[in-house]
Amino acid sequence: MRSPAVYAVLLVMLICCTATVCHAEQEILIGLIPEENIFNQMARHKPLASYLSDRLKTKVRFTILSRYGDVMDRFMTRKMDGAFFGVFTGVLAMEKLDAEPIAHPVNSDGTSDVQSYIFVRKDSNIRNAADMQGKRIAFVDRATVTGYLFALSYLKENGITDPKKYFREISFTGSHGSAIYAVLDGRADIGTAKSKIFQMLVAKDHIIKDELVIIKRSKNLPDTTLFLRKDMPKNIRDRIREILLSMHNDKDGREVLHKLDAKMFSEAKKGDFSYFQELAQKAGITPRTYNYR
Amino acid sequence: MKKRLIYSLSLLFLLFSIGAGLTMLYTYRITRDLESVINLHRIEIIRQSFVINIQTVQSNLYATGTVFGKELDTIVDNVSTMDDSIHNCKSCHHNRDMTERLNNVDNMIQQYKDAISYLVTSTANEERIERLKVVAVGIGDSLLSKTQEMATIADATLRTKTFEAINAINKSRMILILTLVTSLLLALGIAMTLTRQITRPVTELANAARMIASGRLGYKTEYRDKTEFGEVAESFNAMSSALQVEREKTDRYIEQLSGLYKVTISFYDIMDIEQSLHEICSNISSILKADRTTLILLDEEQNAFRPAASSQGQEKAASDMTISMQDVVEMYQLSDGMPVIMDGETGGEFHSIAPGPEEKNAITAWMVTKENILGMIRVSSKEEGFSEEDSRLLVILASHMSVAMENAELYSNLQARMVELRETQEQLIQSAKLAAIGELASNVAHEINNPLTSIIGFTELSKEDDDIEAIRKSLDIIEKESLRARDIVKQLLNFARKKPLNLAEIMINDIIREVISFSSSQTRMGRVKVIEELGELPPAAGDADQLKQVFLNLITNSIHAMPDGGTLRVATSLMGEYILTTFSDTGHGIPETVRQRIFEPFFTTKKEKGTGLGLSISYRIIQDHGGRIDVESEEGKGTTFIVRLPKKT
Numbered sequence: 001m002r003s004p005a006v007y008a009v010l011l012v013m014l015i016c017c018t019a020t021v022c023h024a025e026q027e028i029l030i031g032l033i034p035e036e037n038i039f040n041q042m043a044r045h046k047p048l049a050s051y052l053s054d055r056l057k058t059k060v061r062f063t064i065l066s067r068y069g070d071v072m073d074r075f076m077t078r079k080m081d082g083a084f085f086g087v088f089t090g091v092l093a094m095e096k097l098d099a100e101p102i103a104h105p106v107n108s109d110g111t112s113d114v115q116s117y118i119f120v121r122k123d124s125n126i127r128n129a130a131d132m133q134g135k136r137i138a139f140v141d142r143a144t145v146t147g148y149l150f151a152l153s154y155l156k157e158n159g160i161t162d163p164k165k166y167f168r169e170i171s172f173t174g175s176h177g178s179a180i181y182a183v184l185d186g187r188a189d190i191g192t193a194k195s196k197i198f199q200m201l202v203a204k205d206h207i208i209k210d211e212l213v214i215i216k217r218s219k220n221l222p223d224t225t226l227f228l229r230k231d232m233p234k235n236i237r238d239r240i241r242e243i244l245l246s247m248h249n250d251k252d253g254r255e256v257l258h259k260l261d262a263k264m265f266s267e268a269k270k271g272d273f274s275y276f277q278e279l280a281q282k283a284g285i286t287p288r289t290y291n292y293r
Numbered sequence: 294m295k296k297r298l299i300y301s302l303s304l305l306f307l308l309f310s311i312g313a314g315l316t317m318l319y320t321y322r323i324t325r326d327l328e329s330v331i332n333l334h335r336i337e338i339i340r341q342s343f344v345i346n347i348q349t350v351q352s353n354l355y356a357t358g359t360v361f362g363k364e365l366d367t368i369v370d371n372v373s374t375m376d377d378s379i380h381n382c383k384s385c386h387h388n389r390d391m392t393e394r395l396n397n398v399d400n401m402i403q404q405y406k407d408a409i410s411y412l413v414t415s416t417a418n419e420e421r422i423e424r425l426k427v428v429a430v431g432i433g434d435s436l437l438s439k440t441q442e443m444a445t446i447a448d449a450t451l452r453t454k455t456f457e458a459i460n461a462i463n464k465s466r467m468i469l470i471l472t473l474v475t476s477l478l479l480a481l482g483i484a485m486t487l488t489r490q491i492t493r494p495v496t497e498l499a500n501a502a503r504m505i506a507s508g509r510l511g512y513k514t515e516y517r518d519k520t521e522f523g524e525v526a527e528s529f530n531a532m533s534s535a536l537q538v539e540r541e542k543t544d545r546y547i548e549q550l551s552g553l554y555k556v557t558i559s560f561y562d563i564m565d566i567e568q569s570l571h572e573i574c575s576n577i578s579s580i581l582k583a584d585r586t587t588l589i590l591l592d593e594e595q596n597a598f599r600p601a602a603s604s605q606g607q608e609k610a611a612s613d614m615t616i617s618m619q620d621v622v623e624m625y626q627l628s629d630g631m632p633v634i635m636d637g638e639t640g641g642e643f644h645s646i647a648p649g650p651e652e653k654n655a656i657t658a659w660m661v662t663k664e665n666i667l668g669m670i671r672v673s674s675k676e677e678g679f680s681e682e683d684s685r686l687l688v689i690l691a692s693h694m695s696v697a698m699e700n701a702e703l704y705s706n707l708q709a710r711m712v713e714l715r716e717t718q719e720q721l722i723q724s725a726k727l728a729a730i731g732e733l734a735s736n737v738a739h740e741i742n743n744p745l746t747s748i749i750g751f752t753e754l755s756k757e758d759d760d761i762e763a764i765r766k767s768l769d770i771i772e773k774e775s776l777r778a779r780d781i782v783k784q785l786l787n788f789a790r791k792k793p794l795n796l797a798e799i800m801i802n803d804i805i806r807e808v809i810s811f812s813s814s815q816t817r818m819g820r821v822k823v824i825e826e827l828g829e830l831p832p833a834a835g836d837a838d839q840l841k842q843v844f845l846n847l848i849t850n851s852i853h854a855m856p857d858g859g860t861l862r863v864a865t866s867l868m869g870e871y872i873l874t875t876f877s878d879t880g881h882g883i884p885e886t887v888r889q890r891i892f893e894p895f896f897t898t899k900k901e902k903g904t905g906l907g908l909s910i911s912y913r914i915i916q917d918h919g920g921r922i923d924v925e926s927e928e929g930k931g932t933t934f935i936v937r938l939p940k941k942t
Binding site for chain 1: 363365366369372373376406407409410411413414421
């Protein structure tokens with residue numbers, strides 16, 4: 001029989017070895033909140049991971065955060081170093097995870113903002129909040145401004161305080177693309193999604209433009225922004241920011257940006273998210289205590 | 294042959310080209326088939342990988358609840374790989390059916406991606422999530438069955454293709470072996486035929502060349518064909534014939550040259566013209582292969598040309614024609630000095646030397662010197678007629694004959710002059726002998742007359758004298774003079790009677806030293822200093838006693854030449870084949886007039902002291918040894934006698 005001390009020593013050694021291996025395989029893990037088809041989204045972001053890995057001399061990997069609502073939890077449990085968050089999740093990350101906004105992509109047309117659309121099928125009779133009663137509505141996720149919070153504030157503005165009673169069915173598609181296709185396929189009557197994803201899918205699939213109609217647009221909101229944990233070494237954060245902000249200056253960087261449908265990266269600041277407060281107030285949401293599950 | 298070679302080599306090249314072409318063609322086919330099989334295997338690997346990807350995603354979908362964590366990365370990676378695989382497959386060329394199937398699979402993958410994406414990102418109740426999962430898993434299962442279906446088709450295709458490839462390989466191998474064997478056999482056949490066609494004429498020509506080398510000029514090879522070898526054989530036969538002709542011509546020339554040499558030699562042996570001319574005529578007939586040759590020479594007495602000799606003998610020659618000098622000169626001028634051929638067609642104008650009734654034809658060449666026409670050589674009756682070649686040969690013979698005739702005449706004149714010279718010389722010798730004897734007798738008489746005069750004088754005095762003492766003194770003088778006369782006679786006898794040489798190996802330096810030693814009292818009394826400069830000498834063959842006599846005589850003469858004393862330098866040295874011994878004194882020298890006569894017997898300048906025989910005896914002794922004595926002298930300064938004796942061989 002061996003003594004417990006021997007097992008303790010072995011356990012310490014195992015932990016040390018594991019730590020060494022982990023250190024040897026050190027990587028920067030960045031999450032992507034699902035905006036469209038996750039496979040297409042991953043395909044668009046893969047070149048950026050390679051570009052950052054090459055410049056940082058450290059492996060950078062992207063992973064899909066399956067559902068908006070769970071984003072914060074899984075950010076914690078999977079020990080992510082950062083994530084591309086939307087406005088809502090970005091505010092949550094700043095509030096709950098003490099994350100720092102780094103940069104956000106500038107669209108090919110030079111704009112860096114997005115809007116939230118509320119859309120229906122053209123062949124439906126729904127054109128305002130009153131027409132929506134008893135219909136099926138598809139939100140993206142509770143933790144998204146463009147896919148939920150703007151629509152919720154719109155409903156509240158129009159006197160609809162209890163959506164569960166007002167709509168026949170409420171669904172959360174998890175991604176902006178899914179919400180758009182849910183309405184297009186007739187699985188929902190009303191949908192809400194980010195304008196950038198909507199336009200991107202319209203460019204790929206003209207049926208969307210032909211069969212859907214936008215009945216409400218929000219003010220401009222900042223697009224998906226890269227946030228990094230503040231406990232990440234500052235030099236690495238600065239280096240990542242520097243790479244992203246200058247990548248449009250070299251040929252490889254421009255190719256990567258093209259695949260992201262972006263022109264360049266622009267520096268992100270906390271002030272970019274002030275519109276969220278207005279919407280949250282209208283919707284009656286307090287971010288620090290908001291249960292987004 | 295050149296064409297055959299070109300055709301054969303072209304055929305060989307064609308065979309190898311066909312072989313190489315077939316090899317390349319079948320190698321290409323085999324490679325293509327094998328590549329096709331390999332590609333099918335690759336497709337199978339892709340398909341299996343594809344199946345694994347689907348199964349992995351399916352298992353993740355089954356295993357995962359409503360919340361996706363790390364496993365989502367696995368799902369994304371596998372589905373992306375599937376997507377890449379199907380696009381990879383579609384990029385290849387396929388038939389319509391397969392393209393349709395692949396498009397179908399691609400569509401299903403897109404549906405699968407949408408379904409999974411929808412499932413993964415949807416936030417709904419469990420029932421709805423489960424419904425979405427069933428949809429995604431259903432598409433995955435359909436994909437699996439579709440893939441299996443395609444695998445069955447691919448497997449059948451793979452089997453068919455593998456079977457076809459193996460068959461093609463076996464067929465190609467067989468064709469390649471057949472091509473190789475056929476090419477080899479054909480190449481061997483061509484090579485053997487070609488070799489035989491080349492070696493046969495070469496062997497024939499080599500054999501013919503050997504025949505010619507062994508002396509069979511004119512040998513002709515039997516080989517005939519229309520190739521270059523045939524042309525070579527024809528040229529070879531022509532060359533052989535030409536060689537034979539040239540050989541015959543050369544033989545003929547050699548024969549003529551031999552005859553010419555024989556005749557020419559006999560020209561220079563002519564001592565008796567009469568005896569030799571007939572023989573020469575016969576030889577000329579023989580060289581020119583003619584029946585008759587007549588030598589027509591100038592008879593100075595008659596001033597006309599008459600046959601002097603004939604190849605048919607003296608009698609025949611004597612009976613022939615006589616041609617006047619005028620006719621001959623005219624004919625010579627008419628012919629311009631060239632030989633005249635008369636054969637009924639040419640030479641009709643030369644009547645005097647025209648062929649006689651018994652003669653078929655004739656050729657006449659002129660024998661001339663610078664100034665005179667000596668005669669003609671007329672050759673007649675040659676069966677095939679006289680040629681230009683005969684003409685040239687006869688000119689040479691006539692020319693040699695002219696020179697020989699001239700030489701013979703010169704020789705005859707020389708002989709006459711020699712006889713005259715010999716007779717004159719004998720007369721001169723006789724006169725010189727008589728003069729010499731007279732002089733000798735005069736000298737002897739003079740030498741003996743002096744003592745005789747004294748003897749007679751003192752004898753007469755003694756007869757008249759009564760004083761015995763005076764008579765005794767007279768008798769002493771008579772005795773002394775008698776002895777002197779006896780010495781003269783004795784020396785004369787010695788001179789007259791040659792003493793035979795007693796030759797032995799001697800060293801000249803030893804003899805010199807002995808003689809100098811022997812005469813030392815004499816030189817001392819004469820206050821003569823003797824300097825010896827004796828070089829290193831080889832032995833000589835000589836009579837030591839006689840040479841001592843010579844050297845002693847020369848030393849004595851030198852002492853006498855220096856009455857007030859002086860220096861005598863005696864030196865020896867080797868000069869070529871001779872040993873030189875010089876005796877140089879510092880005396881009064883010898884005048885030129887005296888020097889010319891000093892070796893004559895009884896010539897002396899010493900009055901009573903000498904007999905005049907010493908130097909002449911010395912001269913003769915040295916001559917007998919094969920050497921010589923020379924004298925060099927300058928009046929008032931001295932004299933040098935140089936004795937040269939041959940070294941022993």
